Amino acid sequence: MALELLKEGHRKALQAVGDLEHALELLRGGQAARAAAAVKATLVFLEGEQRVHFRQEEEGLFLYLAKVTGEGPIQAMVGEHDSYWKAVSTLRVLSQESGDGAELGRLLEHIVSMLKSHIEKEDTAYFPLAEERLSPQHLKELDEEMELIARLG
Numbered sequence: 136m137a138l139e140l141l142k143e144g145h146r147k148a149l150q151a152v153g154d155l156e157h158a159l160e161l162l163r164g165g166q167a168a169r170a171a172a173a174v175k176a177t178l179v180f181l182e183g184e185q186r187v188h189f190r191q192e193e194e195g196l197f198l199y200l201a202k203v204t205g206e207g208p209i210q211a212m213v214g215e216h217d218s219y220w221k222a223v224s225t226l227r228v229l230s231q232e233s234g235d236g237a238e239l240g241r242l243l244e245h246i247v248s249m250l251k252s253h254i255e256k257e258d259t260a261y262f263p264l265a266e267e268r269l270s271p272q273h274l275k276e277l278d279e280e281m282e283l284i285a286r287l288g
C-alpha cells in the first residue's frame with residue numbers, strides 16, 4: 136500500500152514533467168507568456184503534492200531503506216531532492232520575470248531530465264528493493280507514517 140502510494144506519486148510527477156515539456160515547446164515556439172502560464176500552473180503541483188511525496192520518502196521509506204542499503208545511497212537520493220528544491224525555487228522566480236526565455240528554457244530542460252532520472256532510479260532500484268527487503272511489519276509502519284505525513288501536509 137505504502138509503495139503503491141509512492142508509485143502513484145511518480146505517475147503524477149511524470150504528468151507534471153509532461154506539462155513542463157509542453158511549456159518548453161511553447162517557449163521554443165515563441166509563446167513566452169503561454170509558457171510562463173503553463174509553468175505557474177505546474178508549480179502548484181511541484182511545490183504542493185510533490186513536497187508531500189518527498190517528505191513521505193525522506194521521513195518514511197528512506198529511513199527503512201537505509202537499514203538495508205546503508206546511509207550512502209539514501210544520502211544521494213536526499214541530495215537529489217535538495218537539488219530539485221533549489222531548481223524549483225529558481226523556476227518560481229523565473230516564471231515571474233519577463234526575460235528572453237533562454238534561462239527559463241535551460242532550467243525547464245534541467246528539471247525535466249533531473250526528475251525523470253530520479254523517478255526512474257526509485258522505480259527500478261529503490262522501490263523493488265523495499266518490496267523485496269522490508270518486512271510486512273515495516274511496510275505496515277511505513278504505511279501509517281506516510282498517511283500521517285499526508286494528513287499534516
Ligand SMILES: [Fe+2]
Nearest residue numbers: 145192254257
Ligand atoms: Fe519519489
